[in-house]
Amino acid sequence: MQPLLPSSAGRRGRPFRDDRRVVEGIIYRYRCGIAWRDMPAAFGPWQTIWKRHRRYSGDGTWDRILAGLLTVADARGEVDWSISVDSTVNRAHQHGPTFPAPQGACSNYMNLFDKPDDHAIGRSRGGLSTKINAIVDGKGRPLVLLVAPGQGGDAPMFPHLTEQLKINRVGPGRPRTRPDRVRGDKAYSSKAIRTHLRDRGIVAVIPQPSDQIGHRKRRGSTGGRPPAFNKEDYKGRNVVERNFNTYKQWRALATRYDKLALTYRGGAVLRAASIWLTALGDTP
Template sequence: MTQGAGSNYTNLASEPPDHGIGRSRGGLTSKIHHLVDGHGRPLVVLVSAGQAGDGPVLEHLLAHLKVERCGPGRPRTRPDRLRGDKAYSSRATRQRLRRRGIVAVIPEPSDQIGHRKRRGTHGGRPPAFDAEDYKGRNVVERGFSVTKQWRGLATRYDKLAIVYRGAAVLRAITLWLPHLSDTP
């Protein structure tokens, strides 16, 4: 009779997908992705593994977006514009946003500019970019800053991604509450 465990769950090569933890250069990490309104209040909150790219998560964020209208009608699912950093600057992302009628305010990374210029006339025109509108993207970064003021979110004490996302959603609710009450 032998003793020992068939699997040492603490030393797995990779975490299970329901943990939302991935290995990156800094160790085991995770990311919070969110869409915010013009005042930095989160509308959609998702959690992914740390090594996961930002671009593929954008489609899931937009799929979860539902904003109530002031009057009658179904909720809005399409923002007027999307301000994103260079991680979202792929041709596929821009095409998806264009198909949905969303204005993309995303700068083009220097490597994409170089690839386009090397191709010459076959490289096409550069994508439209409104530098003045892009200055409003700091609202997104300030939203992350306010969200991460909760120590549990900044250091991620939770093992399961659903619990961590629940904490992020709870933080989003606490950010919305002062703006939804009718008392000053």
């Protein structure tokens, strides 16, 4: 991580101190789910840790670190391009959303460094909640992360996720953006998504829900043939569920305590970076 931190990348002015201690403090906070004010004194002033995390989340530092790790992983042949996509709903703690409850349509938070009015918090059946939408590789390691309100649908977020799927090359050449196949559950079984994947030459491993099957059969010969579906290959989709289980080992991701969508997503991206550091043999 060190070469990609602003204090080591030609930043003008007084350099930051204790990068390792601050980053470890941020990780400690998300792993334990404690308030920023309750950080142990060994990590230094809690205000420094919070401000640094807010800064790195807002200026894209965490995203650049993850992108750098993905570039190294792809160059080593570590990235499995049979990807899976899904979302998980996380409750928002009462100490997190201190602004009025959102009303009306959700934002579908897709702009990485924007601050929507609802801060990606919505009201679902379980109360105020946030969704983490993710694309993972065939081994369950995260490639793309976006947050959205808890009541938002999965299918509308799919094009925004695939738009952010981009892994740079070590040498010359354009970034890779096209996976070999996409595994998704029935929530992603829409004509628009299937057409998008087919036009790009990507294999769709997505089952049809019963209502779509019924509509097609009622139309008879005009309903067309059912889309191809490899049931055996679909068994590999469980890696995205296991990835969410790994994420939620950090308690401040399993329950959202952050007021800002920006910092909450920043914690999720930092978690993704830690997963790839472990996979590449450099445990943080």
